Amino acid sequence: MFMKKKEFGIDFVKFRKQEIEYAIQKAKLEEQLKEKSNSQKEIPFYKRELFFNITTSIFVFIIIIALLIGAWFIGTTS
Structure with missing residues (x-):
């Protein structure tokens, strides 16, 4: 008559890994945008x-x- 407890818990290690991966991807994207901005500043205005x-x-x-x-x-x- 023992009922199994439903597990609603979160795997915090997996969650933290996903957070870290997201932060790395976000930093790479920001770096790419910054590089694009710098390259846009280097070329002439009309281009x-x-x-x-x-x-x-x-x-x-x-x-x-x-x-x-x-x-x-x-x-x-x-």
Whole structure:
């Protein structure tokens, strides 16, 4: 009639190993991000962030087209 106790305990050694592995991976990731940041600072400005440059170029291009279309409409109505 003895009932087995349900074990809800945590294997603290295994848990601690996982914590240490996570900390090591996090430190490696931070180091990689720092290296990327440093390498980005070394190259010229126009090559730093290709996505940012392309996005802003498209945005400026759309503004220029809108201004040209607006000027064309103003010119044709006068």
